[in-house]
Amino acid sequence: MSASGFLELFVFALAACVGYQVIRRVPALLHTPLMSATNAISAISVVGSLVLAGSDRGLLASILGVIAVAAATINVVGGFLITDRMLKMFKRSAPSEAAR
Amino acid sequence: MTLTLLVNCSYLAASVLFILGLRSLAVPDHARRGMNQAALGMLLAIVGTLMKHEIVRYDWIIAGLAVGAAIGYPLGMYVPMTAMPQRIAISHLFGALAATLVGIAEYQLSLHGIGEHGLNSARMAALGFEVLFGALTVSGSFMAFAKLQELVSGRPITYPGQNAMNLSLFAGMVGLLVWLIIDPTQSVLLYVMAGLSFSFGILLVLPIGGADMPVVISLMNSYAGLACSATGFAIGNEILIIAGALDGASGFILSIVMSKAMNRSFRNVLFGAFGTVQTGGPAKTSEGLTVRSVSMEDAALQLTSARKVIVIPGYGMAVAQAQHDLRELGELIERAGGTVEYAIHPVAGRMPGHMNVLLAEAKVPYDKLKDMDDINDEFANADVALVIGANDVVNPAARNDQSSPIYGMPILNADHARSVIVMKRGMNPGFAGIENELFYHQRTAMLFGDAKNTLVALVQHIKSQGVAAAA
Numbered sequence: 001m002s003a004s005g006f007l008e009l010f011v012f013a014l015a016a017c018v019g020y021q022v023i024r025r026v027p028a029l030l031h032t033p034l035m036s037a038t039n040a041i042s043a044i045s046v047v048g049s050l051v052l053a054g055s056d057r058g059l060l061a062s063i064l065g066v067i068a069v070a071a072a073t074i075n076v077v078g079g080f081l082i083t084d085r086m087l088k089m090f091k092r093s094a095p096s097e098a099a100r
Numbered sequence: 101m102t103l104t105l106l107v108n109c110s111y112l113a114a115s116v117l118f119i120l121g122l123r124s125l126a127v128p129d130h131a132r133r134g135m136n137q138a139a140l141g142m143l144l145a146i147v148g149t150l151m152k153h154e155i156v157r158y159d160w161i162i163a164g165l166a167v168g169a170a171i172g173y174p175l176g177m178y179v180p181m182t183a184m185p186q187r188i189a190i191s192h193l194f195g196a197l198a199a200t201l202v203g204i205a206e207y208q209l210s211l212h213g214i215g216e217h218g219l220n221s222a223r224m225a226a227l228g229f230e231v232l233f234g235a236l237t238v239s240g241s242f243m244a245f246a247k248l249q250e251l252v253s254g255r256p257i258t259y260p261g262q263n264a265m266n267l268s269l270f271a272g273m274v275g276l277l278v279w280l281i282i283d284p285t286q287s288v289l290l291y292v293m294a295g296l297s298f299s300f301g302i303l304l305v306l307p308i309g310g311a312d313m314p315v316v317i318s319l320m321n322s323y324a325g326l327a328c329s330a331t332g333f334a335i336g337n338e339i340l341i342i343a344g345a346l347d348g349a350s351g352f353i354l355s356i357v358m359s360k361a362m363n364r365s366f367r368n369v370l371f372g373a374f375g376t377v378q379t380g381g382p383a384k385t386s387e388g389l390t391v392r393s394v395s396m397e398d399a400a401l402q403l404t405s406a407r408k409v410i411v412i413p414g415y416g417m418a419v420a421q422a423q424h425d426l427r428e429l430g431e432l433i434e435r436a437g438g439t440v441e442y443a444i445h446p447v448a449g450r451m452p453g454h455m456n457v458l459l460a461e462a463k464v465p466y467d468k469l470k471d472m473d474d475i476n477d478e479f480a481n482a483d484v485a486l487v488i489g490a491n492d493v494v495n496p497a498a499r500n501d502q503s504s505p506i507y508g509m510p511i512l513n514a515d516h517a518r519s520v521i522v523m524k525r526g527m528n529p530g531f532a533g534i535e536n537e538l539f540y541h542q543r544t545a546m547l548f549g550d551a552k553n554t555l556v557a558l559v560q561h562i563k564s565q566g567v568a569a570a571a
Binding site: 008011012015016018019020022023024025026027028029030031032033034035036037038039040041042043044045046047048049050051052053054055056057058060061062064065066067068069070071072073074075076077078079080081082083084085086087088089090091092093094 | 111114118119121122123125126128129131132135136138139142145146149150152154155156157158160161163164165167168169171172173174175176177179181184187188191192194195197198199201202204205206208209214317318321324325328329331332333335336337338339340341342343344345346347348349350351352353354357444446449451452453454456457460461463465466467468469471
């Protein structure tokens with residue numbers, strides 16, 4: 001295995017550890033928004049699809065690329081919108097009510 | 101050179117913003133701002149990519165972005181919260197589809213010597229994993245979507261030899277992957293593996309019933325993340341590796357949380373064998389036991405005179421669309437001087453955290469929504485535990501009947517409350533088909549009827565009585 005390939009394994013392992021530690025702290029209250037948020041974030045694969053669709057390397061690459069761009073963009077746009085829609089519903093008790 | 105540096109900086113910034121965004125979900129009050137930062141990170145990464153020198157034409161890209169945005173916007177803005185599980189399932193499909201297509205296209209390009217990457221074994225391993233996880237997530241997520249949307253029956257579909265069939269399919273997939281890694285030029289193997297993987301996704305979800313969907317969705321979340329990471333390895337892009345690892349970790353954690361809450365072992369989750377129907381030993385029968393039913397008026401009096409009420413909502417409440425009426429009842433009880441809290445079992449909905457979203461939508465303040473571990477000791481101080489559309493998650497057999505199929509499952513201690521009111525249509529057993537001894541308990545009163553109608557009647561009755569008098 002090449003040196004850069006091994007470096008990428010490092011990145012993966014460290015990111016998985018950071019992800020585990022960060023996500024473990026998300027309360028069950030927000031597990032649904034968590035799932036839609038990670039789904040939106042992993043739609044970063046749109047980056048790979050964009051290169052495929054735009055680098056003019058033959059018709060097959062362009063067609064598969066454009067479908068991949070569309071599929072990933074659905075998750076980018078829809079994922080962040082729906083996460084925000086859910087998160088804005090979570091409100092604390094009104095202060096007056098809590099004071100009683 | 102400066103351009104490459106700029107692109108890499110955008111990726112670095114995006115990675116940091118993604119992690120900070122997920123970090124913000126630990127506190128509900130900061131979550132929105134954090135996710136906006138993550139969205140900004142996504143925008144930076146996309147703009148950075150569009151500046152890359154490999155991109156020479158924009159017509160295909162614009163078409164893809166336009167179609168994606170046109171479909172994504174309504175999926176983000178107009179899907180009702182009750183449909184969230186199938187909405188998330190279909191989004192796992194889109195994510196995995198993108199990864200699979202990129203994997204196949206990159207393989208073909210490398211095979212014909214087009215592009216910057218060669219086709220050595222390490223790269224073939226990345227591409228192979230990408231297509232393997234991608235294809236099975238596409239079909240598995242579609243099956244989950246179809247079951248949740250009730251396009252196909254939500255009941256488990258089983259046949260003899262199912263596990264042997266799935267195992268041999270899986271072994272075939274892995275065998276082809278290994279063969280491809282040894283000899284990456286055998287392109288037909290990649291397509292056969294993709295086909296097997298696609299079939300495996302369908303067969304994996306087929307035997308799983310509707311109530312087990314939280315595990316499936318979490319698992320698909322994890323697989324979609326791994327497919328994204330594998331794409332990153334294949335095209336040498338660190339941000340895909342990082343984002344995929346975050347997604348994979350989240351799906352992994354949620355799978356564990358869900359499997360624990362459902363009393364299934366972690367091994368079952370990893371290998372997807374959790375759909376096996378548990379027949380278990382002879383359940384306790386209801387013969388010789390009597391239930392005590394209570395009238396709506398008496399239940400109203402009991403609730404308004406209670407000092408502490410803990411509500412246990414179940415999926416039946418959500419199906420009846422009764423969350424707004426439930427919130428109104430809670431407010432009336434509070435106006436009469438009591439406190440109301442909601443005990444949320446991890447599998448109360450059809451996906452992790454679903455019940456919290458449904459109640460938040462009905463404007464229940466989130467500080468009243470309590471996790472199982474936080475509220476279970478509180479039941480002893482509660483005057484009334486109000487069970488609505490929940491059954492197995494309050495069945496004491498999970499604690500004390502070793503022959504019960506749900507023995508060992510963590511439950512809400514409704515039976516510890518001073519009194520229990522159970523809203524239920526009739527005496528049919530719950531999803532697992534097990535008798536619930538809580539219903540025959542001497543402190544339990546059954547309030548029969550449709551959850552929605554009963555709640556509406558309770559609210560109207562309490563209003564007409566005038567809550568001020570009770571306070």
